[in-house]
Amino acid sequence: MQEKLAAGPQQITTGETAFLYDVATLVNAVYQTTIELTRESNVPKRITKKIRPLLKGQERPSWSSNDVYVDMVMSFLLKAKIIMQIQPPLDNAKFRLAPGPALAPWTRKNVLEQTCQLLESWQEGYNWIDVPRAAPEQGNHFYNSYTSSHSLRPLLLKQLYAYPAGAWYSVETLIREIWEDHPELAKQQQWRGAYYTGYQKGPPKKNDKRNLFIEWAIQAAPSFINMLYSSLVEIGVVDVGNDPLVDDNKLLLSSCAFRITELGEQAIAQIIKPKSDKSEDKKGSADTPPPQKSLIVQPNYELLLLQPDLPTLYSLLPFTQVKQIQMVSTLLLTQSSVLRALQHGFNAEKILTTLQELSQKELPQNVVYSLQDWVRQHKQATISQAMLLELSDEETATRLSQHPTLTKMDVRQLTPTLLAIPFDESSSINYQSIQLLLDKENISSNFLALSKPSRNYRGYY
Secondary structure, X not given: OOOOOOOOOOEEEOOOOHHHHHHHHHHHHHHHOOOOOOOOOOOOHHHHHHHHHHOOOOOOEOOOOOEOHHHHHHHHHHHOOOEEEEOOOOOOOOOEEEEOOOHHHHHOOOHHHHHHHHHHHHHHOOOOOOOOOOOOOOOOHHHHHHHOOOOHHHHHHHHHOOOOEOOOEEHHHHHXXXXXXXXXXXXXXXXXXXXXXXXXXXXXXXXXXXXXHHHHHHHHHHHHHHHHHHHHHHHOOEEEEEOOOEOOOEOOHHHOEEEEOHHHHHHHHHHHOOXXXXXXXXXXXXXXXXXXXXXXXXOOOEEEEOOOOHHHHHHHHHHOEEEEOOOOEEEEOOHHHHHHHHHOOOOHHHHHHHHHHHEOOXXXXXXXXXXXXXXXXXXXXXXXXXEEEEOOOHHHHHHHHOOHHHHOOOOEEEEOOEEEEEOOXXXXXXXXXXXXXXXHOOOOOOOOOOOOOOOOOOOOO
């Protein structure tokens, strides 16, 4: 049984679902900003500077000391297909970010389900960086190649599963328990010691086992501290504490403490438990009552979300501008944000219906009038690819426009003798079916200036 600390730490950092908030903020940015990644698959610096002040996650310094936190979150979103890259059907058009196929399923998940997905991604992801709150000794090159690896993350989650929520525990004791519960670590450390320092001659010393633990702990402890004090506290899995910081704000292992949050206890259990136990948990959580309406629409066009209601939040992101997302979130309805939503397929009726269904009270009249006025001022053009089919007479064109083969392709009759057949979602047209139809109708055909279908709106990661 884990031994609780007699007293809590002097300084406490409370776990907050900061990463969940930042994911929502970046989804909003994808809706409201045209983001074209650089050749290195990074968000351009000019956009990062605008987005970064809205995010709650700690800075993730790269080898060049640049903050790569925005790129790290975007990497998660792309890998999870919550967002994707698309390319407009224009010559030399750049790929840009857009909502992905997994966005809708993600928005339907509750806080616990999203947290579980984040934890699974964190323990497996090479692109997820933990903040270096504690640093190894200088010159310890082995630390960079092993203890910073994601291979220690599953060990930590498995060990945290044994800790109940609410009480404070020592990080130093946690690390020793990981060592004692995983004998393979001693064998790995023994091999590494032989590899880096050369094989020792003569019989092993009596205190070799203790030395192996000390060697491993010196290398591994900074990684565990960095995990707890950055990613896990930002996902909301743990609260952390310590004595006042000294020596360039680096954490001392002897003063580090943690406690599991209720959310963390549930999320870790979902990941570590056998599948049979997980299915029982899901059955029990199916009866959770829906949250009460928590949205207030103010006459100054500000939208206040009084609790972390994720489905409501994601319903608002396409047509609002984020000011802050946290326990109480603030969003702003602007003409620009509404016009961007129209480009994503929204309309005034859909926006008004969403606000009316989610709001606690009746919408302010000035907000309704302004929204309708903004939409009336909006002019939009739709650019699409299509094949033109020109017939010799109007009767033939009309007959073909009503044929089942072409109606399934959404054919349109542009003029008495001209039909337009749009490209499908995969940017292609079934030319063979069209040719078979023309042959069946005894219509001779001549393909002129036939071009290859472009890569219109093809997902990319």
